[in-house]
Amino acid sequence: MSKYKVNLKINNIAVSVDEGTTILEAARQLNFTIPTLCQHDDLCVAGNCRVCVVEQKGARLLPASCATPVSEGMEIQTNSLKVRQARKHIVELLLAEHNADCTKCFKSGYCELQDISNDYRIGDHIFLDLVKEKDKERDISSPSIEKDDSKCIRCQRCVRTCDSMQYVSALAVTHKGNNMRISTFMDKPMNDVVCTNCGQCINRCPTAALTERNYIDEVFDVIYDPNKFVVVQTAPATRVAIGEEFGMEPGSRVTGKMVAALRRLGFDKVLDTDFTADLTIMEEGTELLTRLKEALVDGKEVALPMLTSCSPGWIKFQEHMYPDLLDNLSTCKSPQQMFGPLAKTYYAEKINKNPADMVVVSIMPCTAKKFEAERPEMRGSGYKDVDYVLTTRELGRMIHQAGIEFEKLEDEKYDSILGESTGAAVIFGSTGGVMEAALRTAYEIVTGKEVPFTNINIKPVRGMEGVKEASVKIKDAKPEWSFLEGVDVNVAIAHGLVNAKILMDKIKSGEANYHFIEIMACPGGCIGGGGQPMPTNMEIRKKRAAGIYEEDEAMVLRKSHENAEVTEIYKSFLHEPLGHKSHDLLHTHYTPRKRQ
Amino acid sequence: MTRIEELVKEQADKHGRQRTSLMPILQAVVGSEHYLSEDALVAIARELDLSSADVFGTATFYTFLDTVPRGKYVIRVCKTITCHMKGKDEVIGALEDMLKVKLGGTTTDGKFSLLQANCLGWCHKGPVMLVNDEVYPEISAEKAVEIIGGYLKKG
Structure with missing residues (x-):
């Protein structure tokens, strides 16, 4: 569909843009940045913070550039004296209701309100300070998310995120007038409402009204405790994003530097969640094949399609929204939670440590992982399997605090054992990755041959489309899998819970004919996780995903079943996928929850 | 259900x-x-x-969509400037005395809640009082007591 072109002038420069373009977008095309707070590329227009106001020739009022489409002959000034004056007042007004304790604030240096205030040197406090009257206690009820209303500027990015991206709407605009605030159902604590802990709201909050619960000091405490043996595991998606905390391009592959930094921070062993990602494929792939066999050969009532269980945000979403379909979820714990109990049993034994003295820390792109680690069922080792979960951002902060010059670090390798991984594990970090890894292995188990895709890159499951579908025909199945001969294995992938809902409703209505579905709570999968560096948007998610697939292609081994440490752990410890030990340590159950 | x-x-x-x-x-x-x-x-x-x-x-x-328990009859006295000047405080005082309830509260029998409201659009006939959906303009303390007395009898 061709669009009309609209001609206008911004700061006296003529520009011709598509009809429907906003003034803000048109200005960006001319490389003029107009400050924004409520605007976010992932979200619909709100137009409520007003900092993006501009002057339009002939108009009495200053329009909000994010919410005003261009029109023919428009003449816009983005930085006239009138605009500057108005913008300063607007920011002053926001600050009058904002608890600006910047020196101790977790978001300092990352806060968009602080950035604008700094740019305009604002802080004369010409308006009445309303913070004292509004200062509510911080809500730290959730192990994942901290909510501080005294920092909130009510831009409603979180509300739009939770609604349009995640279909949860844990946060809403409540009350009115000077009492208006962003709150939960009945103003309940965050931990008591339908919240998936995905942290997408945190990722979009321009201030520190929503942040992750941070455990940096607790982790430094155990690192410096001589009686503790502290091992750290790193999720796939962190290695293509942590560089952003040090000014590097999104998608920069900095695995080796990250390992080096973790060692310099003082972790006793630097290990890899990718190892348990490979292990997840062995367990989950076997579980899928077993379910298919039970359904097709034994004629048993089996819950199909099987749903992946790696994303704790997705798990909690399903527990709240689709509790009647919990049997469809794979019983596999997420790679993080497979790592924990193995570290405190198998690994502890190998390195001759008392698991009681061990501390397992994970570095995750995720805030829901913090909640997951706290689940009462996650104590398979007899101890709390994963002690602390830090986001990519928190790790960035630790490295800054420790004065480590990240960019200059030489690459180092993960420790062994529990450090080896394949390309199949690293792609867990991007939407479609678990599916691709599972297909690479399952197809080979069934046929003895590689999946029939060029260079085993299963392109149909990749990319940023919200819901993806693919079909793989099984050809030349081995005799023991003959029942799968000629079967089209139908798979689907969704990322972002609003897309998960589309697939779940299809299952519920019976119109889905899938065998296996991968769901990730966050847009783009873990690379777009709620614990990843800010900002995030489609362009950044694509760059990080590209980094993930480059990392995969650079690996010698690209199929989970080729991981030698995985083979070894089955030989000497677990014995077989879905075996007795696996059942105790690597599998879990789920809890139906109310949807209030 | x-x-x-x-x-x-x-x-x-x-x-x-x-x-x-x-x-x-x-x-x-x-x-x-x-x-x-x-x-x-x-x-x-x-x-x-x-x-x-x-x-x-x-x-x-919405002010009229209460999320805390209210009585069977919700009395709302306009609190804005015209009704204030016309003596809404006396009206409220009289009703507080009569119902033995503080402004914002609900009687123990669950029959009456006594609240204030923002402008009800009857500035020309203030002070004005609303009982559920019924409007009572140009009231006085005595008149208000009489009206609520009627609701009391109604049960």
Whole structure:
């Protein structure tokens, strides 16, 4: 569909843009940045913070550039004296209701309100300070998310995120007038409402009204405790994003530097969640094949399609929204939670440590992982399997605090054992990755041959489309899998819970004919996780995903079943996928929850 | 199904299950229950497939959609400037004395709640008082007591 072109002038420069373009977008095309707070590329227009106001020739009022489409002959000034004056007042007004304790604030240096205030040197406090009257206690009820209303500027990015991206709407605009605030159902604590802990709201909050619960000091405490043996595991998606905390391009592959930094921070062993990602494929792939066999050969009532269980945000979403379909979820714990109990049993034994003295820390792109680690069922080792979960951002902060010059670090390798991984594990970090890894292995188990895709890159499951579908025909199945001969294995992938809902409703209505579905709570999968560096948007998610697939292609081994440490752990410890030990340590159950 | 769930279902059958059906359903529940309880809000959210926070947000925006228990008769005295100048404080004082309840409170028998309201649009005939949906303009302390006396007798 061709669009009309609209001609206008911004700061006296003529520009011709598509009809429907906003003034803000048109200005960006001319490389003029107009400050924004409520605007976010992932979200619909709100137009409520007003900092993006501009002057339009002939108009009495200053329009909000994010919410005003261009029109023919428009003449816009983005930085006239009138605009500057108005913008300063607007920011002053926001600050009058904002608890600006910047020196101790977790978001300092990352806060968009602080950035604008700094740019305009604002802080004369010409308006009445309303913070004292509004200062509510911080809500730290959730192990994942901290909510501080005294920092909130009510831009409603979180509300739009939770609604349009995640279909949860844990946060809403409540009350009115000077009492208006962003709150939960009945103003309940965050931990008591339908919240998936995905942290997408945190990722979009321009201030520190929503942040992750941070455990940096607790982790430094155990690192410096001589009686503790502290091992750290790193999720796939962190290695293509942590560089952003040090000014590097999104998608920069900095695995080796990250390992080096973790060692310099003082972790006793630097290990890899990718190892348990490979292990997840062995367990989950076997579980899928077993379910298919039970359904097709034994004629048993089996819950199909099987749903992946790696994303704790997705798990909690399903527990709240689709509790009647919990049997469809794979019983596999997420790679993080497979790592924990193995570290405190198998690994502890190998390195001759008392698991009681061990501390397992994970570095995750995720805030829901913090909640997951706290689940009462996650104590398979007899101890709390994963002690602390830090986001990519928190790790960035630790490295800054420790004065480590990240960019200059030489690459180092993960420790062994529990450090080896394949390309199949690293792609867990991007939407479609678990599916691709599972297909690479399952197809080979069934046929003895590689999946029939060029260079085993299963392109149909990749990319940023919200819901993806693919079909793989099984050809030349081995005799023991003959029942799968000629079967089209139908798979689907969704990322972002609003897309998960589309697939779940299809299952519920019976119109889905899938065998296996991968769901990730966050847009783009873990690379777009709620614990990843800010900002995030489609362009950044694509760059990080590209980094993930480059990392995969650079690996010698690209199929989970080729991981030698995985083979070894089955030989000497677990014995077989879905075996007795696996059942105790690597599998879990789920809890139906109310949807209030 | 609880009584409140039945009520909500009945109202949803009547008004529909669109987002736009939310207001009439909220109003109907307040009409019969005098306020929106947590259970009622949840029931409405489930019936309309909305988030409960969303329903709560809508309810708390409107002064007349109460989310705390209210009496059978909700008395609202206009608090804005004209009614203030015309003596709304005396009206409130008299009603507080009569009902033995503080402004904002509900009588122990659950019959009356005494509240203030923003401008009711009767500035030319202030002070004005609202009892549920009935408007009483140009009242005085004595008149207000008399009117509420009538409701008392009504039971």
